[in-house]
Amino acid sequence: MPGWHEATRQLQEDGKLVMLGILQEQHGDRARLFMQWKQMDWPLMVDSLNLLEVTVVPVTVAIDEHGIVRHVGLRQRDAANIGELFVDKTYPAPGDSSDGESSKTGGKEAGDGGDRRRAASRDISRLKAEAIRSGTADAWRAYAEQLVLWGGERRVSEAIDAYRSAVALDADHGYTHFRLAAASRMRYDSPEGEATDFSDAIEHWSRALEIDPNNYIWRRRIQQYGPRQAKPYPFYDWVAEARDAISAREEEPLPLVVEPAGAELTSPQREFQADASEVGEPDPGGKVTRDQGRFIEVEKVVVPEKVAPGQSVRVHLEFRPNEQTGTHWNNEARELAVWIDPPEGWQVDRRRLTVPIPRERISDEPRRVEFEVQVPAGAEKGVRLPVYAVYYVCEDIDGTCLYRRHDIPVRIEVGE
Amino acid sequence: MFDRALVAGGLLAALLLMPATTALAQGLDIPFEVGQPFPELSLPSAEDGQPLSIRDFRGKKVVLHVFASW
Numbered sequence: 047m048p049g050w051h052e053a054t055r056q057l058q059e060d061g062k063l064v065m066l067g068i069l070q071e072q073h074g075d076r077a078r079l080f081m082q083w084k085q086m087d088w089p090l091m092v093d094s095l096n097l098l099e100v101t102v103v104p105v106t107v108a109i110d111e112h113g114i115v116r117h118v119g120l121r122q123r124d125a126a127n128i129g130e131l132f133v134d135k136t137y138p139a140p141g142d143s144s145d146g147e148s149s150k151t152g153g154k155e156a157g158d159g160g161d162r163r164r165a166a167s168r169d170i171s172r173l174k175a176e177a178i179r180s181g182t183a184d185a186w187r188a189y190a191e192q193l194v195l196w197g198g199e200r201r202v203s204e205a206i207d208a209y210r211s212a213v214a215l216d217a218d219h220g221y222t223h224f225r226l227a228a229a230s231r232m233r234y235d236s237p238e239g240e241a242t243d244f245s246d247a248i249e250h251w252s253r254a255l256e257i258d259p260n261n262y263i264w265r266r267r268i269q270q271y272g273p274r275q276a277k278p279y280p281f282y283d284w285v286a287e288a289r290d291a292i293s294a295r296e297e298e299p300l301p302l303v304v305e306p307a308g309a310e311l312t313s314p315q316r317e318f319q320a321d322a323s324e325v326g327e328p329d330p331g332g333k334v335t336r337d338q339g340r341f342i343e344v345e346k347v348v349v350p351e352k353v354a355p356g357q358s359v360r361v362h363l364e365f366r367p368n369e370q371t372g373t374h375w376n377n378e379a380r381e382l383a384v385w386i387d388p389p390e391g392w393q394v395d396r397r398r399l400t401v402p403i404p405r406e407r408i409s410d411e412p413r414r415v416e417f418e419v420q421v422p423a424g425a426e427k428g429v430r431l432p433v434y435a436v437y438y439v440c441e442d443i444d445g446t447c448l449y450r451r452h453d454i455p456v457r458i459e460v461g462e
Numbered sequence: 463m464f465d466r467a468l469v470a471g472g473l474l475a476a477l478l479l480m481p482a483t484t485a486l487a488q489g490l491d492i493p494f495e496v497g498q499p500f501p502e503l504s505l506p507s508a509e510d511g512q513p514l515s516i517r518d519f520r521g522k523k524v525v526l527h528v529f530a531s532w
Contacts, residue, residue: 047527054525064519066526074508080531091505091514093528098493098503104529105492109500111521118494120525133523140499166504166513195506196513266532281532378532446492 047104048084053125063133068093070103070263072231072270076282079300083288094232095194095225101261102446110137121442166196177208183216187225194229202233213250220257224264227251231271235304247271260335262449269379270310281378282306327398328383328436334451341373341439342366344454352459356423360416361456365401365435367410372442374410377403379438379449384415387432393420408440421460431456500526 050065057063067090069077074092081090108117108128116132117124124131173189190208193201209226216222227250234243251268255261270281285306292299328334347362365382367373375382384399394417401413419431433454440447494500504513516524 047529050525050527062523064522064524066516066519066524068505068526068528069508069530070528071530071532074506077529077531078508089514089518090508092508093503093505097505098501098528100493100528102492104527105494107494107500107526107528109516109519109524109526111523113499113502113516113520115494115496115498115500118492118496128525132525195504263530266530270532284531 048086049122050106050125051084051086051088054128057129057133063128064089067091068098070096070098070100072228072267073235073302073304075300075302076285076306079285079288079292079302082297082300083284083292094228095191096221096228096263097191099221101258101263102448103263105446108132112137112139114140119446121445166192170197170201177211181215183212183219183222186212186215187219187222190225190229194225194232199232199236199238202229202236203238205229206233218257220254220261220264223250223254223257224261224267227254227267244271256331259329259331259333260449262447265449266379281310327385327387329385329434329451334436334449337439337450337452339368340371341368341441341448341450342435342437342452343368344435344452346454346456348456348458352461353421354462355421355425355460358418358420359458360418361431361433362416363414363433363435363454365413365437365452367439372445373439374408375403375413376438376440376447377405377407377409379447382413382415382435382437384417384433384435384454386417388419389429389431391422391425392429392431394418395420419458421458425460428457428459428461431458 047067054063054065058065065086065088067077067081067088069090069092071077071092072094074090074094077090077092081088105118106120106124107115108120108131110116110132114137116135116137120128170189170192173185173192177185177189179185186208190205190212193205193208197205206226206229209222209229212219212222213226227247230243230247230250233239234247248268248271251264251271255264255268258264285302289299343366345364345366349360349362353359363384367375381403382401386394386397386399388394388397396417399415399417401415403409404411433456435452435454436449437452438447438449500516502515502517504515506512507514516526
């Protein structure tokens with residue numbers, strides 16, 4: 047993003063382009079500090095509840111003067127020619143939207159921020175009445191969301207209660223669990239914080255991720271606040287450097303409501319804890335979206351090619367980032383994990399294997415694992431051994447980061 | 463063979479020249495569509511908590527980054 051800022055500075059100064067941010071983070075003040083550090087004075091919206099329902103970051107979008115999306119998934123390399131690609135183009139107004147603003151906003155929310163905030167407060171009362179009247183999960187969710195956004199700290203408890211009502215009616219709605227967790231964490235950080243708020247947040251973030259394990263935003267939130275790992279995540283290691291750089295410019299660094307701590311920093315804050323959730327099968331429900339080589343290519347070798355009953359074979363797997371898509375490993379998340387599910391009577395030396403990750407933030411080296419398979423003495427024919435890997439990757443520099451699963455069935459031939 | 467190389471070269475050139483963007487979004491769980499309005503969601507501004515929405519920038523060209531500082 048700082049690269050975008052530099053590349054478009056003149057267009058911004060000339061009033062030809064507005065750079066805008068929507069933050070997918072629990073604490074908006076941390077991103078403000080980041081932007082102060084990088085001297086980016088863009089407007090920034092905070093979407094702690096993931097209302098935009100993006101599942102990955104970063105995502106860069108070009109939106110024309112009529113509010114219509116013209117490009118999705120822009121990359122750093124597009125910044126240099128954004129004039130030709132987007133800014134210098136003329137886009138037609140949508141057919142009947144000459145007064146689109148009032149029709150789309152209903153007129154009520156137009157005006158300055160204060161007017162809109164007052165309108166939002168009126169909306170909260172209306173949504174509460176609607177939730178009580180209809181008693182649907184959707185209505186409770188809508189009410190809870192407005193409370194979190196516009197009700198301020200003092201109404202977070204009401205929002206938590208409203209989300210709980212929605213969960214009671216619709217227990218498998220991932221976004222409700224995620225937002226209930228975010229609201230619980232907000233209360234935990236406030237003077238009204240209750241001891242159980244933190245654990246409630248972890249419980250509901252975990253449940254959200256169970257429901258949709260592909261949501262990278264949710265996955266990062268549970269990593270951020272979950273137990274520290276042997277290899278902690280450098281979520282906010284940049285904060286110290288940012289403050290030093292801002293102070294060196296003789297500016298006052300913007301204050302943070304809550305200092306980063308625990309699993310948010312790589313420096314040890316307390317003793318490491320093993321995370322029991324990462325010991326078992328990584329994707330038992332098979333819900334993680336499959337990568338079929340777009341991001342990571344896999345080579346497999348079985349030695350020997352054919353094995354006698356009662357003997358064992360060694361399976362070698364190599365994972366290589368796809369150069370054509372510019373994929374690299376995301377070392378700020380978790381390690382590559384391989385899961386092997388042998389048929390009855392067949393044995394493997396380990397069912398779960400992991401590859402340690404290097405210290406660099408990103409890398410693109412091949413990663414290898416190997417394991418041994420013991421063929422039953424009475425085996426008469428070969429098997430197709432179910433194996434899969436899960437990993438964290440990002441596409442291209444400044445590209446989107448994802449969590450993906452790669453199915454790697456391994457054929458074991460049996461014979462003398 | 464020559465024709466095939468020409469076609470492949472043409473495809474490559476077309477890929478390089480086309481709005482990088484639409485192709486890259488494929489398969490990446492991105493909920494925005496080219497040609498559709500960007501969602502007019504009101505969210506708190508990080509600066510002062512006041513409501514802010516894409517419609518506040520109507521009449522201007524915007525490059526919007528959905529991101530996290532980590």
